[in-house]
Amino acid sequence: MSIQETLTLVAYMLAPAFFSLLGMAALGSPAIAVLAEISAKTRKKVLFDKYGQQTAGMGLILVIALILIYGASLGIALVRFPDLFQAYLTPGSAFFNGSVAFAVFVVAGLIYFTTWKRMRNAKAAHIALGLVATFAAITGLAIVVPAKLALNFSLTQPNGDVMTNTVILAQPMSAMYALLVLSAAAALGLAYILLRRNRDDYGRDYYNFAVRMASRWALLPMIGFLGCQLWLYSRLPADIQTLILGTPLAYVWVGLTVLGGLCGLIWLFLNRCESPLRFKGLAFLAVGLFWLLHALNATLFVNFMTMM
Secondary structure (H helix, E strand, O other), X not given: OOHHHHHHHHHHHHHHHHHHHHHHHHHXXXXXXXHXXXXXXXXXXXXXXXXHHHHHHHHXXXXXXXXXXXXXXXXXXXXXXXXXXXXXXXXXXHHHHHHHHHHHHHHHHHHHHHOOOOOOOOHHHHHHHHHHXXXXXXXXXXXXXXXXXXXXXXXXXXXXXXXXXHHHHHXXXXXXXXXXXXXXXHHHHHHHHHHOOOOOOOOHHHHHHHHHHHHHHHHHHHHHHHHHHHHHHHHOOHXXXXXXXXXXHHHHHHHHHHHHHHHHXXXXXXXXXXXXXXXXXXXHHHHHHHHHHHHHHHHHHHHHHHHO
16 A cells, blocks of 8 residues: 555545544543542542533533434445344344443443432442443443454455454454543543533633543553554564555554654643643644544554455
């Protein structure tokens, strides 16, 4: 693949990467919100609770968007990929089991997000709902990521190679996306909180606190995501490693790593800054870089399907 073809593929991936990023933030939002709720209870600090409540507000919007995106993808699968659509409807299949996990996530998540105020005096039960939604989202990813790898490999490779290549990529990619949904939820949550500042006027002290917390919780999973890139590369066969280094795909991989590092530096700066609200534009810049990172990551995934 030439550099021009690679850039064209990256550009083609930008639109689906945008909607995928929204979906990832939806999946990770219960984890961030429940972490804040637990922190509020254990540290006796109401600012955590406000931050969790605002993250839950974003999560509600994104879960509704995710339902619409998921419905559209099923419609596309029905028309263009009838075998895949059938797999979603076949009890016991990985896609069916993953759909069940995501359904549990949606139900528990919607109840969790919409009952934040009503269950203020039943924090234990409310936290339990958030944990159910969180574990259902992670379980769904752990099921669907290997299933999608196996499906894509099966389209072009013999059965023996399908299992081998799926095993090579499944663990690092599942871990990578589990971390990425957490980082996406915190990063988009940071931008959402800043957009809501004029409507939800909780005071300057709260917003300085929320920007620092959101930045920290976006940064830590991103560090893990970058570590997964090294893990993924180390799992590839030696001939594939050599092939990647000799193609423009190497620039894609370096590019997404650099973008992840830039996002991390922005969040580290905001977390350590005395007055982070003075630099709120950096929060939106980080979201844009995150979007491009995800498009590059998708480009990498597509090329793996043809190279291995």
